[in-house]
Amino acid sequence: MPLSDGQPPLQAAKTCELHVHLYGGLFAADLLALGRDYYEKIDWSLFVDSFERAYSKRPDPVALFREALHRQCLDPIEAHYVYGAEDGGDFARFQAKFNMAICIYRHWWKGLDKVEEIWRRVLAHHRREGLRYVEYRVMAPYDHAHPEAFVQFHQLMARFLQQASDPGFEVRYLISLPRWAPLECYRLVQRLLDENEDLIPTVVGLDFCHFEEGYPPASTRAFFRRLRRDNELRPERALDVAYHVGEVYFDKSLESAVRWCHEAAELGARRLGHCTALGLDPEVAAARRSQAHECERVSERLAQIAYDLHHEAALQDCGVPVDAQALMRERGSLSARPGDALVCRAYDPQRLEAVRRRQDFALGRLAALGTVVETCPTSNLRIGAVPDAKDHPVHRFLASDVRLAIGADDPGLFDCTLADEVNWVQRHTGLTADALQARLGDPRHYRFGPRRAR
Numbered sequence: 001m002p003l004s005d006g007q008p009p010l011q012a013a014k015t016c017e018l019h020v021h022l023y024g025g026l027f028a029a030d031l032l033a034l035g036r037d038y039y040e041k042i043d044w045s046l047f048v049d050s051f052e053r054a055y056s057k058r059p060d061p062v063a064l065f066r067e068a069l070h071r072q073c074l075d076p077i078e079a080h081y082v083y084g085a086e087d088g089g090d091f092a093r094f095q096a097k098f099n100m101a102i103c104i105y106r107h108w109w110k111g112l113d114k115v116e117e118i119w120r121r122v123l124a125h126h127r128r129e130g131l132r133y134v135e136y137r138v139m140a141p142y143d144h145a146h147p148e149a150f151v152q153f154h155q156l157m158a159r160f161l162q163q164a165s166d167p168g169f170e171v172r173y174l175i176s177l178p179r180w181a182p183l184e185c186y187r188l189v190q191r192l193l194d195e196n197e198d199l200i201p202t203v204v205g206l207d208f209c210h211f212e213e214g215y216p217p218a219s220t221r222a223f224f225r226r227l228r229r230d231n232e233l234r235p236e237r238a239l240d241v242a243y244h245v246g247e248v249y250f251d252k253s254l255e256s257a258v259r260w261c262h263e264a265a266e267l268g269a270r271r272l273g274h275c276t277a278l279g280l281d282p283e284v285a286a287a288r289r290s291q292a293h294e295c296e297r298v299s300e301r302l303a304q305i306a307y308d309l310h311h312e313a314a315l316q317d318c319g320v321p322v323d324a325q326a327l328m329r330e331r332g333s334l335s336a337r338p339g340d341a342l343v344c345r346a347y348d349p350q351r352l353e354a355v356r357r358r359q360d361f362a363l364g365r366l367a368a369l370g371t372v373v374e375t376c377p378t379s380n381l382r383i384g385a386v387p388d389a390k391d392h393p394v395h396r397f398l399a400s401d402v403r404l405a406i407g408a409d410d411p412g413l414f415d416c417t418l419a420d421e422v423n424w425v426q427r428h429t430g431l432t433a434d435a436l437q438a439r440l441g442d443p444r445h446y447r448f449g450p451r452r453a454r
């Protein structure tokens with residue numbers, strides 16, 4: 001593929017950010033600047049309590065800020081905010097560190113009524129880095145009792161982003177839906193667009209993020225059915241879906257984790273976040289913890305049996321042995337057990353090899369569907385419990401035909417930039433810049449919104 005517009009190689013990948021959470025875009029220096037006048041007044045309980053649960057250590061944020069200001073250095077803040085390799089790939093730990101920023105956001109939002117200062121800082125980082133197109137995602141708290149708060153927040157956010165967008169720095173917005181109430185919140189997004197038609201060009205998609213364990217893609221079936229119908233009825237405001245899946249999946253078998261990624265794509269998600277389950281070698285995945293991925297709920301095992309029977313021929317073609325008679329017998333014996341009971345099965349080399357073939361099968365299906373995998377190297381190494389750069393799923397993705405985009409995810413928390421992430425992939429794959437550019441293409445092709453009928 002020729003380089004676009006005579007730009008240096010990888011320029012397209014380094015200037016188009018498709019996977020970033022706006023609230024993960026604040027760096028430790030921002031927190032110090034935003035907290036320096038208020039740290040004694042901020043309600044830190046969310047951060048302190050979650051940090052204590054995750055790290056068995058109760059932090060004192062007032063003392064941390066005082067020390068950072070006194071010593072004129074970021075170390076005390078960074079130690080409790082930047083999520084590093086030593087934090088051990090645990091989503092609860094990640095969330096606990098993130099909560100330091102959330103407490104500051106809340107103070108600037110509710111206490112000072114100046115939340116836009118926070119958003120402005122994040123966008124300023126990206127402008128300075130030279131990004132030219134960004135799709136921001138934001139998850140806002142949701143309470144059934146106050147649906148209007150959801151609408152108001154996202155309206156404010158979308159309007160801010162729309163006003164911040166210009167031809168040199170184009171900004172779009174994906175609204176994150178809580179996994180526990182997708183259809184309900186999707187209806188609120190539609191209400192927001194009904195009431196604010198001027199925001200339609202900016203609100204181009206929806207996102208599923210945060211803890212995935214406990215929320216099988218199948219639970220979003222009604223949402224996707226409704227979305228498909230609405231998109232057909234009103235193509236001028238069609239919304240696309242980005243879906244975090246196969247990122248953290250210690251609650252289930254490797255087969256189920258692969259299946260979840262495939263199911264999310266089949267349901268209609270156009271881009272999938274992470275999909276570590278499709279690219280991390282099964283032997284490495286299973287060795288990450290004692291008895292990792294050996295146990296899962298009966299309901300998951302039954303879903304896996306249904307999947308295997310449905311895809312029997314295609315799986316066999318990919319080298320996955322499927323014994324339909326044995327699966328039906330197993331289904332018969334499991335169906336009398338409660339869905340949340342655990343079923344445990346140890347791994348052996350044959351089973352691990354079959355999982356490898358399942359990954360190939362699912363990646364082939366994603367490629368055929370045109371689904372894009374958004375890979376976020378640092379995030380996967382730190383939250384996603386990918387043990388080493390050589391094990392990173394990006395190697396398998398690059399070797400497959402799947403469409404691939406690189407994202408920074410939460411650059412402030414990981415203390416990285418999009419360019420760092422692209423450089424990481426180049427460095428650890430040994431590809432030349434031209435070869436990587438040729439494989440990735442221009443991520444702008446995977447933007448949400450451009451397919452909309454005008």
Ligand SMILES: [Zn+2]
Pocket residue numbers: 019021209244273409
């Ligand atoms: Zn993400």
